[in-house]
Structure formats: structure tokens, C-alpha cells
Amino acid sequence: MKHTVSILVENKPGVLMRVSSLFSRRGYNIHSLAVGTTEVPDVSRMTVVVDLPDKPLEHVTKQLHKLINVLKVIELEPTASVVRELMLIKVHAEPQTRSQVFDLVEVFRASIVDVTTDSVTAEVSGPPDKLAAFEDLVRSYGIIELVKTGRIALGKGERGIKDRQLRAAV
Amino acid sequence: MRRHILSKEITGAEALMRALEAQGVEHMFGIPGGAILPAYDPLLDSSIHHVLARHEQGAAHAADGYAQASGKVGVCMATSGPGATNLVTGLASSYMDSVPVVAVTGQVPRWLIGSDGFQETDATGITVPVTKHNWLVMDPGDIAQTIAEAFHVASTGRPGPVLVDIPKDVLQARFPYHEASPVDLPGYQPKTKPNVRQIKEAARLILESERPVIYAGGGIIAAGAGPALRQLAELTGIHVVTTLMARGSLPDDHPLCLGMPGMHGNYTAVTSMQRADLLIALGTRFDDRVTGKLPAFATQAKVIHADIDPAEIGKNRRADVPIVGDARLVIEELTSALQAEIAKGATGDYAAWTRQLDEWRSRFPYRFTQVDDGMLKPQFVISRISDITGGNGIYVAGVGQHQMWASQFIRFQRPRTWINSGGLGAMGFGVPASMGAKVAMPDDEVWCIDGDGCFQMTCQELAAMAVEKIPVKIGIMNNAHLGMVRQWQELFYTERYSQVEFGWDIPDYVKLAEAYGCVGLRCESVDEVDAVIEKARGVDDRPVVIDFRCDPRENCYPMVAAGTSNDDIILGPEFETDHVSHGDTLYSQDPPEEDS
Numbered sequence: 001m002k003h004t005v006s007i008l009v010e011n012k013p014g015v016l017m018r019v020s021s022l023f024s025r026r027g028y029n030i031h032s033l034a035v036g037t038t039e040v041p042d043v044s045r046m047t048v049v050v051d052l053p054d055k056p057l058e059h060v061t062k063q064l065h066k067l068i069n070v071l072k073v074i075e076l077e078p079t080a081s082v083v084r085e086l087m088l089i090k091v092h093a094e095p096q097t098r099s100q101v102f103d104l105v106e107v108f109r110a111s112i113v114d115v116t117t118d119s120v121t122a123e124v125s126g127p128p129d130k131l132a133a134f135e136d137l138v139r140s141y142g143i144i145e146l147v148k149t150g151r152i153a154l155g156k157g158e159r160g161i162k163d164r165q166l167r168a169a170v
Numbered sequence: 171m172r173r174h175i176l177s178k179e180i181t182g183a184e185a186l187m188r189a190l191e192a193q194g195v196e197h198m199f200g201i202p203g204g205a206i207l208p209a210y211d212p213l214l215d216s217s218i219h220h221v222l223a224r225h226e227q228g229a230a231h232a233a234d235g236y237a238q239a240s241g242k243v244g245v246c247m248a249t250s251g252p253g254a255t256n257l258v259t260g261l262a263s264s265y266m267d268s269v270p271v272v273a274v275t276g277q278v279p280r281w282l283i284g285s286d287g288f289q290e291t292d293a294t295g296i297t298v299p300v301t302k303h304n305w306l307v308m309d310p311g312d313i314a315q316t317i318a319e320a321f322h323v324a325s326t327g328r329p330g331p332v333l334v335d336i337p338k339d340v341l342q343a344r345f346p347y348h349e350a351s352p353v354d355l356p357g358y359q360p361k362t363k364p365n366v367r368q369i370k371e372a373a374r375l376i377l378e379s380e381r382p383v384i385y386a387g388g389g390i391i392a393a394g395a396g397p398a399l400r401q402l403a404e405l406t407g408i409h410v411v412t413t414l415m416a417r418g419s420l421p422d423d424h425p426l427c428l429g430m431p432g433m434h435g436n437y438t439a440v441t442s443m444q445r446a447d448l449l450i451a452l453g454t455r456f457d458d459r460v461t462g463k464l465p466a467f468a469t470q471a472k473v474i475h476a477d478i479d480p481a482e483i484g485k486n487r488r489a490d491v492p493i494v495g496d497a498r499l500v501i502e503e504l505t506s507a508l509q510a511e512i513a514k515g516a517t518g519d520y521a522a523w524t525r526q527l528d529e530w531r532s533r534f535p536y537r538f539t540q541v542d543d544g545m546l547k548p549q550f551v552i553s554r555i556s557d558i559t560g561g562n563g564i565y566v567a568g569v570g571q572h573q574m575w576a577s578q579f580i581r582f583q584r585p586r587t588w589i590n591s592g593g594l595g596a597m598g599f600g601v602p603a604s605m606g607a608k609v610a611m612p613d614d615e616v617w618c619i620d621g622d623g624c625f626q627m628t629c630q631e632l633a634a635m636a637v638e639k640i641p642v643k644i645g646i647m648n649n650a651h652l653g654m655v656r657q658w659q660e661l662f663y664t665e666r667y668s669q670v671e672f673g674w675d676i677p678d679y680v681k682l683a684e685a686y687g688c689v690g691l692r693c694e695s696v697d698e699v700d701a702v703i704e705k706a707r708g709v710d711d712r713p714v715v716i717d718f719r720c721d722p723r724e725n726c727y728p729m730v731a732a733g734t735s736n737d738d739i740i741l742g743p744e745f746e747t748d749h750v751s752h753g754d755t756l757y758s759q760d761p762p763e764e765d766s
Contacts, residue, residue, distance in 0.1 A: 010357060013306070014294060021298050062481035068303040068323060071357045 230260020266593025389453015
């Protein structure tokens with residue numbers, strides 16, 4: 001089962017390595033991982049989507065808490081959070097198909113960020129299923145390459161991560 | 171013109187020594203080399219006694235033995251590159267056994283980091299999975315604070331090893347020194363005080379249960395909870411199994427002590443857990459060597475699981491009552507809660523269970539047969555060492571059959587007197603760890619029960635001990651084989667012996683000991699055993715190595731084969747046929763007398 005986990009960490013050298021090393025050592029499968037700075041200087045936030053077929057998420061969060069540089073770990077429930085991902089996707093777009101690609105970009109409220117005579121690069125953002133749908137629709141034109149940021153997420157409502165308790169904490 | 175040096179300016183290396191002294195470090199173990207060289211100069215003016223190890227692995231194991239014996243933080247120091255990588259085995263062992271160790275390593279100068287410089291390795295990267303935390307110090311002004319943090323992290327919460335990596339030019343740099351501030355690590359707040367509601371629930375389960383067992387782990391010793399454990403056991407009359415890491419937490423002669431559970435534990439300890447309706451797990455982690463096949467482990471038991479590390483609770487076995495906290499505080503709170511219930515008239519009734527345990531104890535003790543004129547049995551030798559020293563020494567082991575026999579046959583009297591590499595199972599642990607233990611506790615008699623395989627992995631530390639006049643006694647249970655591997659090949663590989671025979675005579679352990687400036691003794695028959703032990707005890711100015719020539723065919727029992735259920739415990743040949751015949755002496759570990 002896939003879980004979205006938000007981790008606040010001290011912004012120190014090697015923190016990403018400590019977190020990713022923990023996931024690999026304990027056999028937790030990372031589906032995606034995004035890191036960036038936050039509203040607090042020296043604190044970074046990681047959003048990790050972890051796939052746990054046969055373990056409770058609690059195993060992961062408790063191990064993460066043991067890392068000295070980890071300040072806070074919470075799970076973001078799909079229904080109680082906003083999840084977004086950004087994709088850049090380069091698609092074959094010859095003159096006869098170009099307008100069709102443009103139409104799709106329009107429908108998805110994406111934007112064109114680069115154009116050549118034979119290709120179009122679109123920037124698509126939104127929930128992961130929206131990106132997947134766009135990808136499916138343009139596949140027939142020929143996807144040259146694509147890149148995704150990995151998911152980022154925030155809990156809905158007025159409270160921030162620092163006020164939230166992990167469900168099922170011991 | 172020479173740069174003007176402010177009077178308060180010192181080097182990073184001097185700051186390191188001051189910081190270590192400020193932590194109360196009296197002894198450390200290490201070997202100098204290129205990148206750590208600057209630290210070895212102010213060491214000459216320091217109050218810290220440095221033991222010059224012969225291999226960095228020895229220094230790391232010595233720091234572990236020092237910490238296990240004393241409860242203080244063990245310190246080891248090495249240079250960059252191979253110095254740091256050689257520490258890794260020792261750090262991994264300390265990590266698995268939650269032993270507080272601070273390792274200091276030199277690193278190539280800052281401008282060389284990342285360039286594959288001579289003797290450069292990513293020491294912090296390599297040790298991430300085997301340390302509680304580690305630091306690369308890039309500013310001399312951070313040294314004192316980092317050392318303070320390192321000792322804090324190593325010694326609090328669930329203890330463990332840490333590593334501080336310092337580039338050579340950071341050690342050489344001059345800067346205005348200032349003392350470390352109080353440690354403030356926002357992401358590290360170990361919880362030590364247990365939740366009152368959970369304690370009450372645990373007390374309720376204890377009083378309701380009919381077949382309870384206290385499953386005591388290494389956390390008891392780390393927390394100094396031995397006396398509290400004894401009080402809890404005596405208050406309730408509940409028997410205690412002491413895991414490999416908890417041997418000595420309750421004295422073996424105590425009537426409520428069932429001894430070691432697990433793969434080579436005794437029948438009663440193993441089976442008491444299997445048949446229990448309540449496991450009171452204190453400072454322990456349901457290791458696979460204790461549980462055997464997990465789905466078949468203690469299937470009827472509810473579980474109270476107390477540990478200072480929340481990640482251990484529910485990791486292997488679901489807990490009915492999870493308690494996060496320091497083992498001593500947990501036990502004290504639990505004892506108070508039980509006392510309050512008992513005062514109100516509540517009481518547990520474990521009489522039938524106690525009778526069952528006593529019956530098992532009398533029927534299934536550890537057993538071996540020593541023929542008076544036959545080859546030495548290692549169990550006999552270890553029993554004699556235990557009896558002659560009264561179980562009052564500190565006993566250190568390597569890893570393998572001899573380790574299990576030592577844990578089975580030494581009658582431990584107090585905590586911190588049994589030192590081994592339990593979780594990692596690092597062969598070669600014994601000799602250097604016994605050095606560390608003796609340095610920590612010079613007034614205690616330190617015995618290393620070693621195997622011939624283990625001894626050969628780290629015996630170079632004999633040189634360090636001979637020079638430093640560290641008089642440990644090393645008894646090699648020389649069975650000319652990698653005994654445990656031989657045993658598995660006999661039992662599970664149809665007696666096809668592959669790469670397990672060492673031979674008796676290479677090396678000649680007596681000559682080897684003498685070459686290292688130690689006393690070398692050999693013992694081949696039953697009637698020599700007591701005398702050679704006494705002779706070794708009489709040497710107080712150098713290490714003694716005793717080559718006990720033991721029977722290679724002796725196997726370690728009882729045994730729960732890997733991956734099988736604890737219900738399928740194999741008692742061994744002593745329980746299949748009657749070995750007591752004329753001229754033989756049957757030795758067994760008798761159950762303690764109820765009134766002793």
C-alpha cells in the first residue's frame with residue numbers, strides 16, 4: 001500500500017542520504033521523493049511516497065524518528081491533503097498533429113514551455129492521476145522524454161505539520 | 171614574521187583533547203596515522219590514557235568491552251581511510267548491542283575531500299548504517315560542541331556508537347577556543363518516563379495471568395535495572411529468562427532465574443516462553459535467535475513490551491501493552507503499581523506454573539559428559555572456570571560454540587560481567603573486548619573464553635596487552651575447528667565438512683603467547699584443568715593464554731535449528747541415551763535450591 005509521508009528535517013549535509021539509506025536498509029520501497037526548503041530557515045521538508053506491501057507505516061515512521069536530524073514525521077491521508085506533482089513532457093508534434101497536442105495542453109490547463117519544428121514540451125501540474133491521464137493521451141504522438149518532480153503534499157485545513165500528530169503513534 | 175597568536179587560540183587537535191577530557195574520558199583505544207596525526211601530539215599532554223591497539227578493529231572492540239564492563243562511554247580513535255574502515259566491524263557490533271562508543275577518525279584535509287585523496291574514504295557515509303549518528307566537522311570551532319553532542323547521543327536513550335570525522339587541517343587550524351554549550355538537539359528527545367495508563371494496564375495483565383514470564387533483555391543492564399528487576403521478580407514470584415545480552419541481570423543462583431532462552435538456551439527458559447500466557451518483555455527486541463520461527467513463538471502469550479526505543483515495539487511481535495521508557499523507570503513504576511494492587515488484596519496465582527517450571531528444570535538441565543580420562547569437554551573447562559572464580563569475574567567471549575557454552579555454564583552473579591558480541595556475532599571480539607574490560611575494571615578478574623577461530627582473528631592485541639601489562643586470562647577452547655560451522659555441517663549438510671578444520675597445532679598457541687610476551691599454557695586432560703586455571707589466576711603482570719585442547723566432536727545443545735519453532739528444541743544426545751556409566755562423571759547444572 002502506498003503512503004504519503006511528510007518529513008521535516010534539519011537542513012544539514014548528508015540528511016537526504018541518511019533518510020534514503022534508512023529506506024533501502026530496511027527494505028522500504030520509495031516510490032517518489034521530493035525535497036525542498038520551507039518557511040523556516042534551516043528546515044527542509046521531504047515528501048516521500050513509500051510502498052509497503054506487508055508492513056504497517058508505523059515501522060517506517062518510528063525508524064525515521066530515530067534519525068537525529070529528523071524533526072517531525074507525519075502521514076498525509078489522501079482525503080485530508082492536497083497532493084500535487086509537476087511534469088515536463090516532450091512530445092513529437094509534427095505540423096499535422098501539433099494542434100491536437102495543443103488542444104490537450106489546453107484541456108489539461110497545462111502550458112507549452114518549449115517548441116521546435118517537430119516537438120512540443122509541456123508543463124503539466126496537478127494530482128498524480130491527472131499527469132498519468134495526460135501521459136496516456138499523448139503517448140500515441142510519441143513521448144520523447146519526460147521528468148516528474150515527485151509528489152509534494154500539504155494537509156488540508158488551517159493547521160501546519162508542526163501541530164499535527166501522527167495517527168497511531170505509540 | 172610569525173603570526174601573532176592570541177593566548178586563547180588553540181589548535182583543533184587541542185580542542186579535541188580538551189573536549190574529551192571535559193566528557194570525563196580517562197582511557198581510549200586507537201592507532202595513529204596520517205590524518206589523525208595532529209590529535210596524537212596534544213594527547214601527550216593530556217590526562218587521557220591511550221592504549222595503542224595493533225589493529226583498529228581491536229580498538230573498536232576494546233572500546234565496546236570497556237563500555238559494556240563499566241557503563242561508561244568507550245572511546246576509540248583511528249586515522250582516515252583504512253583506519254576508519256577497520257573500525258566498522260566494531261561499530262556494527264556496538265550498534266547491534268546498543269553499546270555507547272564514540273569513535274574519532276581523522277579525515278583528509280578539507281580541500282582534498284571528494285578528490286579520492288590518499289587514504290580518503292567517506293567515513294560518515296560508510297558508517298551511517300552502523301552508528302546512531304555521525305558528524306563530519308568542517309570548522310574547528312565546532313569540535314567541542316560536536317564531541318559534547320556525540321557523548322550525549324551515544325550514552326542517552328537507547329545507547330549506541332557514534333562517529334566524529336575530523337579533517338586533518340581542521341585539527342591543525344588555530345582558533346579561539348570556547349567551551350561547548352549545553353547540548354540541544356531538537357530532533358533527539360528520548361522518552362524515558364513510561365505512560366502511567368500503560369503501566370496500570372500491564373499490572374492488571376500480570377495479576378490476571380497464570381503463566382507469566384519476564385523476558386529480560388540487554389536494556390536491563392544498559393539501564394542499571396538489575397536490582398529493580400530482582401525486586402519485581404521477588405514481589406510477584408514471576409520467573410525471569412535472561413537473554414544473551416542480559417546474562418547477569420538477575421544472578422543465575424537466584425531461584426527465579428531460568429537462564430538463557432533462544433537458539434542455544436536451556437529447555438525451561440525456551441519452553442516457559444512457548445507455554446506462557448503472558449510475556450513481560452523488558453528492554454529486549456524479540457530477536458530471531460530468541461523467538462525462533464516467529465509465527466510459532468509463544469502463540470498463547472499476551473505481550474507487555476517495554477523498551478526505550480519505540481521502533482522496537484511491534485517490530486517483530488505485536489504488543490498488547492506497549493510501553494516506551496527506560497527499563498529501570500518502567501520496572502520501578504510497574505512495581506509500585508503492583509504493590510498498590512497487592513495492598514488492595516489483588517494477587518497473582520502462579521503456583522501451578524512454578525511447579526511446572528521446577529519440574530522442567532530438574533528434568534532438562536544443561537548436560538554434558540566428561541569422561542575422566544577422555545578428551546576435555548569445553549563445557550567442563552568453562553564450568554571449572556566459573557566455579558573456581560565463583561562467577562565473580564568478568565567474562566568475555568568470542569562468537570560461536572564457546573560463546574554459547576560460556577553463556578550456559580558460567581554462573582553469573584551481577585550485571586556487566588558478561589561481555590559478548592550478541593547481535594552482530596563478530597568473531598574476534600573476545601581478545602580486544604577483554605582488553606577493554608580489564609582497562610575499565612582493573613580490580614576485576616577478566617576471563618576471555620575464546621575459540622581457536624576467533625582468537626586468530628584478533629590475537630595481535632596480545633601485544634598491546636603485554637606492553638600495557640593488562641593481565642587478562644584467555645582460555646582458548648581449542649577444538650581445532652570452526653566449531654559452530656562444523657556442527658551445522660554435521661547436522662544440516664550430511665557431515666560434509668567444508669573448510670572448517672584448523673588443526674590443533676598451527677599456530678602453536680603457547681609459543682605464540684610467549685612470542686607476544688604473554689604466559690602460554692597448555693591443558694589436555696581433566697586432572698590438569700584446575701591447576702592451570704589457578705596458575706593463570708596467579709599471573710598479574712601480563713596476559714595468560716591457555717590452550718585447552720578440547721573435543722572437536724562436541725556439539726552445542728540444546729538447539730533450535732534456524733527457521734524452526736522453539737517447540738522443536740533439540741535436547742541433544744545426552745537426553746537420548748544414558749551416558750552415565752562406570753568411571754564417567756555426569757555434570758549437570760542443577761536447579762537452584764528454593765531456600766538458597
